[in-house]
Amino acid sequence: MEIFKLLKTNPLLSVSLALLLLFSGIVLFATEFSYNAIESASLWVRNYFGYFYLYLGLGCVLFLFAIALSPIGRIRLGSKDSRPEYSSWSWIAMLYSAGMGAGILLRAVQEPVFMQQHPPYSSTLSPDILALEFTFYQWGFTAWAFYGLFAMVIGYALFVKKKKVRVSASIEDSITNPLARNGIDIITILTTVFGLIAAIALGTAQIKGGINHLTGNDFGLGTMLLLAVFISLLAFYSAWQGVNKGIKVISQINILVALSLLLYIFSTSDITAILSVFTKATIQYLIDFLPMSLAYGPYDPGIAFLTDWTFYYWAFWLAWAPFTGIFIARISKGRTLRQMVLGVLLVPSIGTFFWFSVFGTSAFQLIEGWGGYHSEFDSVFSSLFVFFGNYPLASALNIITLFLLIGFLVTSLDSAVFVLSMFTDQGRKTPAKSHRLLWSVFILFTIMALLWLSSAKPEIDILIVVQKVLIITSLPFALFMVVMTGIFLRNVLRKH
Numbered sequence: 412m413e414i415f416k417l418l419k420t421n422p423l424l425s426v427s428l429a430l431l432l433l434f435s436g437i438v439l440f441a442t443e444f445s446y447n448a449i450e451s452a453s454l455w456v457r458n459y460f461g462y463f464y465l466y467l468g469l470g471c472v473l474f475l476f477a478i479a480l481s482p483i484g485r486i487r488l489g490s491k492d493s494r495p496e497y498s499s500w501s502w503i504a505m506l507y508s509a510g511m512g513a514g515i516l517l518r519a520v521q522e523p524v525f526m527q528q529h530p531p532y533s534s535t536l537s538p539d540i541l542a543l544e545f546t547f548y549q550w551g552f553t554a555w556a557f558y559g560l561f562a563m564v565i566g567y568a569l570f571v572k573k574k575k576v577r578v579s580a581s582i583e584d585s586i587t588n589p590l591a592r593n594g595i596d597i598i599t600i601l602t603t604v605f606g607l608i609a610a611i612a613l614g615t616a617q618i619k620g621g622i623n624h625l626t627g628n629d630f631g632l633g634t635m636l637l638l639a640v641f642i643s644l645l646a647f648y649s650a651w652q653g654v655n656k657g658i659k660v661i662s663q664i665n666i667l668v669a670l671s672l673l674l675y676i677f678s679t680s681d682i683t684a685i686l687s688v689f690t691k692a693t694i695q696y697l698i699d700f701l702p703m704s705l706a707y708g709p710y711d712p713g714i715a716f717l718t719d720w721t722f723y724y725w726a727f728w729l730a731w732a733p734f735t736g737i738f739i740a741r742i743s744k745g746r747t748l749r750q751m752v753l754g755v756l757l758v759p760s761i762g763t764f765f766w767f768s769v770f771g772t773s774a775f776q777l778i779e780g781w782g783g784y785h786s787e788f789d790s791v792f793s794s795l796f797v798f799f800g801n802y803p804l805a806s807a808l809n810i811i812t813l814f815l816l817i818g819f820l821v822t823s824l825d826s827a828v829f830v831l832s833m834f835t836d837q838g839r840k841t842p843a844k845s846h847r848l849l850w851s852v853f854i855l856f857t858i859m860a861l862l863w864l865s866s867a868k869p870e871i872d873i874l875i876v877v878q879k880v881l882i883i884t885s886l887p888f889a890l891f892m893v894v895m896t897g898i899f900l901r902n903v904l905r906k907h
Contacts, residue, residue, distance in 0.1 A: 423593060424835040424846075427600040428853065434601075435857060438876070439864060446876055453879035454718075456886050461714075461722035462706070467889055468725055469704035471556035474896065475752050478563065483903055484749030488570040488740075495745040499754075501659050502746075506739045507759050508662040508822035511554070513614050515669075515766055516816055521794040522546050523771030528784060531712035531720075536695065539775050543692035546767050548703050549721060551696065551760045554728040559755035560892065561736020564899045566743050566751065572902075575838020576741065576830075578733050578895075585898045595891065600834055602884040603734040604854065607827050609881060611858050612865070614820040615639050620792035621813050625806065632866040639858045642817055646824035647851035650832070651844055658825050665818040672811060673769055679802060680773040689768035696764075729885040729892075738826045741833070741840065770798070777801055828854065 438445045478484055487493060495502065526542035534541050564581045574580035578599045579592035586592065615638040623630055649657035677685060696703075702710040706717060743751045777798070778784045788794040799808040831850045832842035 421835060423596060423600075424849075426593075427597050427835070430597065430601060431604055431853075431857070435860060439860070442864065449876050449879050449883065453882040456726065456882055457718045457722040458714075460886060460889065461717060461725075464722055464725040464729065464889060465704060465706060465717075467892065468553035468556065468728075469701070471560050471892075472552045472700075472704075472756070475556050475559050475563070475756060479749045479752040479756075484747060484752070486567070486571065486748045486903070488566045488746055488748070488751065489744050493745045495743075495750075497659070497742055501663060502742055503754070503758055504662040504666040505659055505742055505822075505826070506558075506735075506755065507762070508665045508819060509735055509738050509826040511550070511759075511763075513610060513816060513819040513823060515550075515763060516795060516812065516819065517613065517617055517791050518546075518550075519766065519770040519795050520774045520788050520798045521791045522549075523767055524774050524778070524784070524788040524794075527771075527775060527778075531716055532710060534709075539688060539772065540692050540695060542775075543688060543764075543768060543771050544695045544699065545703075546771065547692060547696045547760075547764050548700070549724045550763050550767070552700070552756055553704065553725065555756050555760055557725075557728045557732040557892075558735045558739060559752055560896065561732045562739035562743065562755060563748055563752055564895055565737050566740035567748070567899065567903070569740055569840075570744050576737060576833040576840055577838045578737070580838065581895050582898050584902070596834060598884065598887050599733045600831060602730050602881065602888070603827055603831060604857070605880050605884060606731050606734065607824060607854055608858055608861055610823055611639060611642060611820055611854075612861055614816055615642070615858075615862070617792045618813055618816050620790070621796045621809060621816070624793055624796040625809050625813075632862060635862050636859055638817075639862060640855065642820050642824065643851060643855035643858070645817070645821045646828060647847070647855075649821060649825035650828040650847045650851065653829075653841065658822060658829065661818060661825070662822050665815065665822055668811065668815050668818065672808070672815065673766060675808070676773060676802070677769045680769065681776060684776065685769050685772045688772045689765055692768065693761075693764055723882065726882040726885040729888050730881040732892075733888060734827050734830050737830050737833070741830070770795075774798055824854070 497505070523542050523546050526545050527538045530538060530541055531545050536544070561578075565576070565578065568574040568580045569576060572580075572584075574583070577596050579595045582595075583592055615635045618638055619630055619634050622628075622634065645661075649661055651657065699710065702708065706712065706721075711717075712721070739751075739755060746754075774788060778787075781787075787797055795812060796809050799805045799812070802808060828847055828850045829842070832846035833839060835850075836842035836846045
């Protein structure tokens with residue numbers, strides 16, 4: 412009964428759920444039409460706004476560094492005498508697990524190898540260095556700048572101006588139209604849900620691929636549905652427990668396990684080669700960051716490559732930015748803007764660079780030892796498990812990776828459920844458990860419906876459809892980000 416009361420008295424919640432159900436119904440009953448429409452719309456966004464995304468990404472990076480190094484960076488998220496609510500270790504573990512934990516497992520080997528085998532542009536650099544440099548580019552400063560900008564603006568509104576936890580709170584003093592503000596929050600909710608569905612569905616597909624690889628069987632839809640239920644139940648329990656007792660604990664476990672996996676591969680591979688490639692690729696990334704960000708001259712991979720990779724990544728990071736940024740803001744109370752911005756930009760980027768250097772360099776050496784490449788690492792779902800097959804304790808590594816994938820998916824889902832609940836529970840920092848239950852159940856059923864539809868319509872890749880929906884919904888955020896940043900800067904300069 413309480414759920415029905417919530418829906419009746421909460422327009423933001425009821426409208427968001429109604430729109431999500433409407434979209435799901437259209438996809439379910441008009442699948443082919445929906446696929447074609449989404450495909451056309453996503454290509455239109457990338458073709459006409461792809462370069463705008465590039466320039467926006469570079470602008471976000473430069474703007475955040477400028478804020479961090481300016482006197483504005485001394486502004487504290489909270490009262491002047493407040494101190495960070497979470498330790499640096501807990502803070503980094505939570506922001507990284509929420510932001511892109513499962514992604515680095517999905518792409519650890521596949522993406523560096525793809526870039527090595529298909530260089531984005533002609534270069535005097537060795538294929539190995541260029542491959543890692545471009546991988547760094549797609550997972551580095553720009554991705555975290557999208558997250559960091561939202562975190563900074565929302566954190567300032569939340570802890571300095573004492574606003575509610577909503578994206579619209581960042582502009583409500585300047586844009587007073589309630590329809591406009593509610594529209595921003597509804598789009599945020601829709602995009603967050605689509606992002607979660609894509610992430611969990613892809614994650615369960617990788618876990619199923621790992622199980623099939625380990626057992627030699629061909630498990631199908633039933634296994635993926637059971638995995639979705641298991642992950643959702645763990646995420647619901649974590650979100651029910653809250654940030655301190657649930658999300659923080661699982662995030663710390665994730666990072667410890669990921670670091671153990673990383674150190675094992677690092678210590679059993681060519682350490683000297685990895686450190687050399689990591690150093691060279693990182694330095695080259697810093698040198699080439701500006702022209703790469705502008706796709707300028709010889710650094711232009713061409714529209715086809717950009718559309719398939721960089722434009723897609725930028726749209727994906729943009730689509731995840733509001734939810735991830737809000738969560739980072741929520742756990743950043745007591746930090747200065749300088750501490751938060753530099754922490755978000757630098758720490759996860761450097762960690763990601765080292766991660767890809769270890770796995771990428773080790774994969775390059777395996778290929779060299781084989782005397783050629785025959786598509787062993789082409790699949791994002793099985794490449795990491797194939798890679799581990801060349802190392803001692805391969806079975807243990809694969810099992811650990813499966814549990815780590817589940818852990819990262821749980822922390823992405825539980826933090827998103829918590830953010831969605833804050834949104835729909837009047838912007839409260841600690842939302843009611845009824846909201847957490849409602850969102851957990853709704854997302855679980857949506858994921859299960861998507862997986863079932865993907866199996867029922869094998870001729871149409873439903874998972875790709877959901878990812879392309881993110882590209883479409885990222886466009887309003889890209890445009891809104893410019894407005895939001897301008898209003899934030901004006902407010903800060905007036906008050907400080």
